[in-house]
Amino acid sequence: MWKKVASQLKNKKYSVYKLSNLTGIPESTLRSYRDGREPSFKNVCKIADALDVSLDYFRETEDDK
Secondary structure (H helix, E strand, O other): OOOHHHHHHHHOOOOOHHHHHHHOOOHHHHHEEEEEOOOOOOHHHHHHHHHOHHHHHHOHHHHHO
16 A cells, blocks of 8 residues: 555655644654555545545555556
């Protein structure tokens, strides 16, 4: 999932710090997602809202494209 988050961060020119501020999720937690930890559904919703993407965006696999 983090690959898709990182792609959106790059597109929007957001940093992890800004995403943290927009979502209320600590930077350390966001970095743990980058390192492979699975986020809670609640936090996925917050991230999707902050990045202005649907939850389905995170469900798509490379094969779905």
